[in-house]
Amino acid sequence: MSILSLKQVNKKYSQEQEFAIKDVSFEVEEGEILALVGESGSGKTTLLRLIAGLEHPDSGLISLSGQIIVEGKKSVPAHERQVGMVFQDYALFPHLTILENVKFGLKKSHAEKKAKETLKLVGLKEDYNKYPHQLSGGQQQRVALARAIAPNPKILLMDEPFSNLDALLKDQVREEIRQIIKKTGITAIFVTHDTKDALSTADRIAILHKGYLQQIDIPKILYENPVNPYVANFFGKRNEITAIPSEEGYYTSFGFITDPEAKNHTGKIKLLFRPEHGEVVQRDGQQLTGKIVKISYFGSHQMVKLADDEGTRVTIRTNPGRSFEGMERACFYLWKYDVEEAF
Amino acid sequence: MEVLKRNYYWWNKWTGYSLLILLLVATPLFTIFIKLFDSPGGSWSHIANNLLFGYFQNTILLLLGVAFFTFLLGVSTAWLVSNYEFPGRKYFEWLLILPLGFPGYIMAYTYVGILDYTGPLQVFLRNTFDINFRGSVIDIMNLPGAIFILSITLFPYVFLISRSSFVGQSKTLQEASFLLGTNRLKTFFKVALPMARPAIVAGIALASMEVLNDYGTVKYFGVNTFTTGIFRAWFSLGDSSTAIYLAAILMVFVFVILYLESIQRGQRQYSSVHGVQRPTARLHPTLWKKLFYSGACLFIFLLSFLFPFLQLIHWVSMTYSKVVNKDFFLLIYRSFGLAAISGIIIVFFSVVLLYALRLSPFKWVKNITKIATLGYAIPGAVIAVGVMIPFIGLDKWIYGTLISSKTAGLFFSGTLFALVFAYIVRFMAVGYNPVEAGFQKIGIHVNEASRLLGTRSTKTLWKIDLPLIKTSLVSGIILVFVDILKELPLTLILRPFNYQTLATKAFDMATNEMIAESANAALIIILTGIIPIIFLNRLLK
Numbered sequence: 001m002s003i004l005s006l007k008q009v010n011k012k013y014s015q016e017q018e019f020a021i022k023d024v025s026f027e028v029e030e031g032e033i034l035a036l037v038g039e040s041g042s043g044k045t046t047l048l049r050l051i052a053g054l055e056h057p058d059s060g061l062i063s064l065s066g067q068i069i070v071e072g073k074k075s076v077p078a079h080e081r082q083v084g085m086v087f088q089d090y091a092l093f094p095h096l097t098i099l100e101n102v103k104f105g106l107k108k109s110h111a112e113k114k115a116k117e118t119l120k121l122v123g124l125k126e127d128y129n130k131y132p133h134q135l136s137g138g139q140q141q142r143v144a145l146a147r148a149i150a151p152n153p154k155i156l157l158m159d160e161p162f163s164n165l166d167a168l169l170k171d172q173v174r175e176e177i178r179q180i181i182k183k184t185g186i187t188a189i190f191v192t193h194d195t196k197d198a199l200s201t202a203d204r205i206a207i208l209h210k211g212y213l214q215q216i217d218i219p220k221i222l223y224e225n226p227v228n229p230y231v232a233n234f235f236g237k238r239n240e241i242t243a244i245p246s247e248e249g250y251y252t253s254f255g256f257i258t259d260p261e262a263k264n265h266t267g268k269i270k271l272l273f274r275p276e277h278g279e280v281v282q283r284d285g286q287q288l289t290g291k292i293v294k295i296s297y298f299g300s301h302q303m304v305k306l307a308d309d310e311g312t313r314v315t316i317r318t319n320p321g322r323s324f325e326g327m328e329r330a331c332f333y334l335w336k337y338d339v340e341e342a343f
Numbered sequence: 344m345e346v347l348k349r350n351y352y353w354w355n356k357w358t359g360y361s362l363l364i365l366l367l368v369a370t371p372l373f374t375i376f377i378k379l380f381d382s383p384g385g386s387w388s389h390i391a392n393n394l395l396f397g398y399f400q401n402t403i404l405l406l407l408g409v410a411f412f413t414f415l416l417g418v419s420t421a422w423l424v425s426n427y428e429f430p431g432r433k434y435f436e437w438l439l440i441l442p443l444g445f446p447g448y449i450m451a452y453t454y455v456g457i458l459d460y461t462g463p464l465q466v467f468l469r470n471t472f473d474i475n476f477r478g479s480v481i482d483i484m485n486l487p488g489a490i491f492i493l494s495i496t497l498f499p500y501v502f503l504i505s506r507s508s509f510v511g512q513s514k515t516l517q518e519a520s521f522l523l524g525t526n527r528l529k530t531f532f533k534v535a536l537p538m539a540r541p542a543i544v545a546g547i548a549l550a551s552m553e554v555l556n557d558y559g560t561v562k563y564f565g566v567n568t569f570t571t572g573i574f575r576a577w578f579s580l581g582d583s584s585t586a587i588y589l590a591a592i593l594m595v596f597v598f599v600i601l602y603l604e605s606i607q608r609g610q611r612q613y614s615s616v617h618g619v620q621r622p623t624a625r626l627h628p629t630l631w632k633k634l635f636y637s638g639a640c641l642f643i644f645l646l647s648f649l650f651p652f653l654q655l656i657h658w659v660s661m662t663y664s665k666v667v668n669k670d671f672f673l674l675i676y677r678s679f680g681l682a683a684i685s686g687i688i689i690v691f692f693s694v695v696l697l698y699a700l701r702l703s704p705f706k707w708v709k710n711i712t713k714i715a716t717l718g719y720a721i722p723g724a725v726i727a728v729g730v731m732i733p734f735i736g737l738d739k740w741i742y743g744t745l746i747s748s749k750t751a752g753l754f755f756s757g758t759l760f761a762l763v764f765a766y767i768v769r770f771m772a773v774g775y776n777p778v779e780a781g782f783q784k785i786g787i788h789v790n791e792a793s794r795l796l797g798t799r800s801t802k803t804l805w806k807i808d809l810p811l812i813k814t815s816l817v818s819g820i821i822l823v824f825v826d827i828l829k830e831l832p833l834t835l836i837l838r839p840f841n842y843q844t845l846a847t848k849a850f851d852m853a854t855n856e857m858i859a860e861s862a863n864a865a866l867i868i869i870l871t872g873i874i875p876i877i878f879l880n881r882l883l884k
Binding site (some may be wrong): 052054080082083087089091092204 | 789797
């Protein structure tokens with residue numbers, strides 16, 4: 001049962017001619033965590049604010065829990081939507097205590113009890129009478145989360161929840177937030193520019209680029225079956241080399257690859273593969289070599305950049321222990337690649 | 344599927360209230376504007392033939408003179424104070440702003456008194472050097488005198504804004520200039536000054552607006568400008584149409600200045616320096632230079648504030664027993680009350696205008712609210728005239744249509760209501776700016792968070808926004824309070840019969856040769872004016 005549904009939502013910023021959001025449609029299922037991913041200016045935060053009711057689209061339909069909340073120019077005001085939101089700067093009320101902050105959206109009758117329960121859920125137990133400025137950034141974020149989920153909203157929205165954290169804290173917080181959300185069973189959408197955030201915390205990921213929704217799916221499919229190069233490159237580098245098919249395989253500028261499927265293609269084609277789909281070794285069936293241009297060490301792995309005679313480069317991932325001392329050229333092997341028509 | 348349909352989001356009650364306020368505030372300005380196309384009154388030909396050229400000439404000379412001297416005084420002191428270390432530098436930073444607390448007309452007659460036969464300067468010269476003057480040492484009751492007085496009261500505008508700009512300028516740019524071989528003086532002219540130009544021009548424009556607004560100084564010195572012409576047409580000639588026509592011409596001057604200021608600024612939005620200043624490394628000049636800089640600043644301070652201030656205190660000590668009585672306290676009570684009520688209303692209106700803007704992200708809302716703040720640029724006399732016209736019309740209509748009484752009556756015009764209304768039109772910007780800064784400081788997210796938690800916009804304003812901008816609200820009220828206390832031309836035109844404020848009383852007494860007595864009212868005005876100045880200095884730091 002879908003909690004949130006968007007149909008053909010458009011929004012233009014009045015000054016520019018460009019669209020902030022163009023023809024975006026998707027649905028979010030109950031209890032799922034969706035990540036809206038994109039570069040700055042892709043429209044992801046605008047989309048979030050449209051769902052919240054803080055901004056209004058030029059056209060389109062938005063429904064929440066079966067009720068239409070936006071239709072064309074008419075809309076339900078933000079304070080009636082029952083949408084919970086955690087802002088990037090937390091937006092805690094500085095003149096109210098932590099407890100008062102969390103109680104803010106609750107009805108007086110059970111406010112105290114529910115607020116304390118929610119604070120406990122997010123892991124804050126004693127700081128009830130402190131003021132926001134007396135807490136650390138991480139604690140403030142928990143309060144913001146508690147405040148947003150305490151009124152049992154229909155959906156939870158989070159704007160760049162992990163951007164303010166340093167790398168060490170990020171992993172821990174990603175996991176904690178996912179656990180809290182799953183525990184309450186609430187449906188959540190969060191916006192981020194970091195694919196790692198999306199991959200580790202979300203059930204599904206939506207990729208936005210220049211206002212258009214590129215693809216929305218589970219991480220595995222986005223990674224292995226991207227609909228366009230933009231989505232493909234979003235999750236990491238993807239190498240591209242041109243090849244000419246023959247009866248037995250493909251001729252490339254790095255060498256020959258044996259492949260019985262090659263006879264099904266005519267004309268120039270492109271071979272697409274990720275760095276981790278290959279190995280810097282010689283194996284039967286392929287004679288691929290390249291000049292070593294650069295080796296980057298990352299602790300858990302190495303990335304080897306190889307070039308052909310024309311200057312086309314590929315990056316292959318290998319284990320950290322492999323040594324390339326004294327070598328000018330290296331052999332490599334691809335155990336997975338996609339084939340596309342080249343134009 | 345259930346369909347929850349609600350109101351169109353681009354219209355809400357806040358936009359409605361804003362438009363109402365705007366209609367109110369814009370009416371006087373609009374009235375004057377259309378009157379420009381009307382035919383002027385009977386005495387117009389007389390004025391056009393004999394006096395108009397004089398008005399133009401004097402006004403332009405005043406503007407040019409004050410622009411030049413405020414530039415000289417303001418920029419030099421701002422440069423010294425922001426770049427060099429010398430004894431007293433820290434104090435001059437705010438001491439040089441104090442002259443703003445001295446309204447022009449008070450400074451005018453104080454100086455006349457200082458230079459007078461019985462004034463301290465002549466007494467000193469007589470007793471020590473046996474030098475005698477007939478009349479005053481220098482006759483300043485003329486155009487150059489007016490330029491002098493207005494320059495020393497208004498240069499702090501240029502000082503403040505230039506100082507902000509110099510302090511905010513990157514030191515590395517100037518250092519780069521030195522490394523390229525340009526000496527300090529050339530660097531000042533080729534790097535620092537051009538970079539500060541928009542700020543300096545903004546300061547001079549502000550000072551120019553005040554020059555156009557001035558009535559007391561030019562009247563006292565016998566300089567005929569548009570403002571004195573308006574007064575004369577209104578009071579002496581009884582020709583309101585001519586007064587309106589002159590007011591409209593004065594408005595054109597204002598728009599020309601505003602236009603010139605904006606085109607030289609280009610696309611830049613002038614904004615004061617925000618945030619924490621990195622400590623600027625100030626230079627330590629040689630001893631002689633240090634003393635020279637201190638001396639220069641001290642001299643300017645003495646001339647523009649301390650001497651006149653001490654003179655006022657001297658007069659007060661001579662006359663307070665005569666002047667300070669029950670009537671005087673009534674005067675204070677009335678002035679303070681009027682200023683406080685107007686301040687509160689203005690801040691209230693500003694909150695409504697700004698909250699509508701906060702909730703509606705539309706550009707046209709922002710442009711409309713800006714119109715409300717135009718009144719500050721318009722001279723008080725013009726606004727007074729602009730308020731009178733619709734009110735007189737309204738009165739005629741009420742007495743003609745509603746009450747149908749044969750006797751003429753004043754329902755709106757000539758009442759405190761008209762006066763407060765005119766204050767609101769004139770000083771809206773003074774309350775608007777601090778409240779705007781306050782809202783910007785707290786950001787929009789706390790408001791949005793509150794609304795998403797189920798609290799409607801009005802309750803959110805009350806529970807979240809207003810508590811968080813408390814200091815801005817208070818600043819706004821105080822700043823309006825002080826400005827209204829000083830105000831003269833508008834009050835003179837619109838006050839109910841025989842109703843005096845501290846400012847009008849001081850002016851009245853001075854023009855009736857009771858200069859020493861008038862110092863009591865004057866001193867109160869200046870003392871209340873000083874408090875926010877010191878406070879403003881901390882704000883701009």
